[in-house]
Amino acid sequence: MTDTAQQQSPAQKAMDHAAIDDSITSRQEMTGLGAMLRTQPFWVFVAILMLGLVMSFVSDAFMTERNMFNISRNMAFFGIMALGMSAVICTAGIDLSVGSLLGLAGINLALVLQAGWSVEVGFLACVGTAIIVGLINGILIAYLRLAPFVVTLGMLAMARSIAMVISNNKMVYEFGPDQDVFENIGGGSMMGVPNVVWVLTAMTLIFLWIWRYTQWGRWVIAIGGNPQAAKLSGIPVERVIVSVYVVCSLCTGIAAFMFIGYTGSATNAMGATYELNVISATVIGGANLMGGVVYALGAPIGAALVELIRNSLLLAGIPALWQQFFVGLFLILAVLLEQIRNRGGK
Amino acid sequence: MSLLDLKGITKSFGAIHALNGVDLSIAPGEAVGLMGDNGAGKSTLMKIIAGNFPPTRGQILIEGEAVLFHKPIDARNSGIEIVYQDLALCDNLTAAANVFLGREERTGIWPFRKLDHAAMTKRAGELFAELKSETRPRDLVRQMSGGQRQAVAIARTRLSDPKLVLMDEPTAAISVRQVAEVLNLIKRLKDTGHAVILVSHRMPDVFDVCDRVAVLRRGTKVADKPITQTTPEEVTGLIIGAIEAA
Ligand SMILES: Nc1ncnc2c1ncn2[C@@H]1O[C@H](COP(=O)(O)OP(=O)(O)OP(=O)(O)O)[C@@H](O)[C@H]1O
Numbered sequence: 104m105t106d107t108a109q110q111q112s113p114a115q116k117a118m119d120h121a122a123i124d125d126s127i128t129s130r131q132e133m134t135g136l137g138a139m140l141r142t143q144p145f146w147v148f149v150a151i152l153m154l155g156l157v158m159s160f161v162s163d164a165f166m167t168e169r170n171m172f173n174i175s176r177n178m179a180f181f182g183i184m185a186l187g188m189s190a191v192i193c194t195a196g197i198d199l200s201v202g203s204l205l206g207l208a209g210i211n212l213a214l215v216l217q218a219g220w221s222v223e224v225g226f227l228a229c230v231g232t233a234i235i236v237g238l239i240n241g242i243l244i245a246y247l248r249l250a251p252f253v254v255t256l257g258m259l260a261m262a263r264s265i266a267m268v269i270s271n272n273k274m275v276y277e278f279g280p281d282q283d284v285f286e287n288i289g290g291g292s293m294m295g296v297p298n299v300v301w302v303l304t305a306m307t308l309i310f311l312w313i314w315r316y317t318q319w320g321r322w323v324i325a326i327g328g329n330p331q332a333a334k335l336s337g338i339p340v341e342r343v344i345v346s347v348y349v350v351c352s353l354c355t356g357i358a359a360f361m362f363i364g365y366t367g368s369a370t371n372a373m374g375a376t377y378e379l380n381v382i383s384a385t386v387i388g389g390a391n392l393m394g395g396v397v398y399a400l401g402a403p404i405g406a407a408l409v410e411l412i413r414n415s416l417l418l419a420g421i422p423a424l425w426q427q428f429f430v431g432l433f434l435i436l437a438v439l440l441e442q443i444r445n446r447g448g449k
Numbered sequence: 450m451s452l453l454d455l456k457g458i459t460k461s462f463g464a465i466h467a468l469n470g471v472d473l474s475i476a477p478g479e480a481v482g483l484m485g486d487n488g489a490g491k492s493t494l495m496k497i498i499a500g501n502f503p504p505t506r507g508q509i510l511i512e513g514e515a516v517l518f519h520k521p522i523d524a525r526n527s528g529i530e531i532v533y534q535d536l537a538l539c540d541n542l543t544a545a546a547n548v549f550l551g552r553e554e555r556t557g558i559w560p561f562r563k564l565d566h567a568a569m570t571k572r573a574g575e576l577f578a579e580l581k582s583e584t585r586p587r588d589l590v591r592q593m594s595g596g597q598r599q600a601v602a603i604a605r606t607r608l609s610d611p612k613l614v615l616m617d618e619p620t621a622a623i624s625v626r627q628v629a630e631v632l633n634l635i636k637r638l639k640d641t642g643h644a645v646i647l648v649s650h651r652m653p654d655v656f657d658v659c660d661r662v663a664v665l666r667r668g669t670k671v672a673d674k675p676i677t678q679t680t681p682e683e684v685t686g687l688i689i690g691a692i693e694a695a
């Protein structure tokens with residue numbers, strides 16, 4: 104390149120620079136398709152289609168409307184929680200307390216409804232519980248700089264314990280005057296699609312917007328990439344981190360509201376070990392535990408795969424005892440896939 | 450009146466004394482070269498001016514007024530921009546996103562207020578073109594060469610119209626052509642009344658664009674002279690300690 108450049112006239116060269124600069128500004132690194140092929144959610148989606156194809160041969164019950172309805176409803180609860188978990192994991196954090204929070208928020212919601220309050224008040228109690236738990240997690244992590252793993256592990260134990268104390272270890276299935284409305288919100292469906300799937304869809308669209316178009320989203324991703332640089336750029340890192348844990352808890356609160364309505368009862372054991380499924384869904388959906396990566400579509404796609412695995416095992420007649428094994432296996436496979444893709448990219 | 454006055458700036462990190470009573474003034478339109486051996490305290494001094502951490506002792510005056518910076522944003526609001534030695538970039542974001550980090554441009558009204566990707570990409574592209582850097586605004590910083598990363602860090606300082614630009618080894622990793630552009634940029638900044646502090650190990654750069662050179666040795670300022678009254682040999686002697694002070 105240098106040889107020919109030296110032989111060019113100055114005018115030619117000046118024009119070349121202008122042309123280069125122009126093309127540089129307008130050039131994009133990858134085409135839309137190329138970019139999509141490099142994302143994990145895309146490949147997990149392909150895996151879902153393939154697993155679905157295999158299952159439609161293995162079991163006649165698989166491709167039925169009934170089964171699709173069940174799969175989509177079951178995955179939606181985890182998908183909603185995974186949307187929030189994605190934000191936390193994007194900051195290189197983790198929230199192990201989501202399962203316990205589901206139990207605690209559910210018990211508070213159920214007790215408020217049982218006491219005769221309206222469904223709106225119940226919703227506020229549920230979401231309020233979530234916000235408080237998120238704030239506690241976030242403040243301990245952001246301002247006292249405690250490790251997210253430890254803080255949320257502690258919260259996992261504490262929230263569960265408080266749920267037991269508050270419920271006096273009893274099941275609640277009386278939801279007061281608004282019982283029908285409440286159970287219809289969580290368990291009903293619209294146009295043949297479960298309400299909770301609509302909620303997941305709406306929330307996924309909101310998160311798509313958040314990650315692509317909001318300053319908050321940009322800041323969360325920046326903090327995941329390089330917290331020091333984010334801080335030096337004037338981003339209020341601590342406040343953003345607190346907000347991320349609140350958002351994660353809020354998603355769990357919303358999931359709890361739908362979940363209790365769907366199951367029609369609240370026990371304080373509700374949501375135990377859900378953190379495994381939610382974190383698996385998030386990671387399978389492309390989140391990187393080192394932070395800095397987030398896909399809104401990854402949460403529902405990851406949750407769909409986790410639920411599909413469960414459903415497939417069931418229909419294939421494999422004992423339910425194998426479920427956690429396969430969820431764990433796919434979690435590890437997802438991380439492996441990510442590794443391989445990264446090496447290929449460099 | 451000088452733009453920036455440092456008075457007796459001292460900084461200790463525990464037992465390490467990084468700076469001992471450093472005085473420094475800089476006038477509008479002036480460029481000062483700050484030189485010194487590795488670990489002499491140059492970056493520490495720059496970070497204090499940029500509000501990363503407060504000095505252990507000493508005072509910072511801007512246009513004669515004492516200021517106290519609690520965080521980098523305070524310094525930026527007082528018209529100070531900095532290119533950090535380690536560049537302080539987010540690898541997982543695009544070049545344009547890094548240029549605008551913390552001061553993203555937005556359009557529309559709440560709740561549909563959104564990042565103005567088009568405007569930010571365009572402006573970032575213009576800034577890179579101005580630096581004659583072949584940096585594409587939409588590329589991820591992770592995939593960039595050292596020089597492109599440096600261009601991103603420098604482009605950041607061009608977003609506002611700062612009074613003082615601090616550059617901590619801005620030419621460390623870049624090509625001859627880009628070095629020339631950075632030096633040109635410093636000259637343009639001077640011509641438009643901006644002040645620049647340039648930390649560099651490259652003697653020719655400092656002698657090309659700076660009006661004064663200050664030398665730090667083990668945290669103490671040992672020289673501060675107009676560039677016309679010194680030579681590269683003398684400065685080298687001051688840096689390594691062959692010459693005690695000047
Ligand atoms: N955050 C910190 N904590 C402890 N010591 C520090 C810290 N920052 C700098 N120092 C120490 O202060 C001294 C000066 O460091 P500084 O980075 O300012 O040097 P420098 O002149 O910029 O060197 P270089 O040319 O290598 O960039 C060094 O001894 C360094 O180890």
Ligand SMILES: [Mg+2]
Nearest residue numbers: 491492493534
């Ligand atoms: Mg340095």
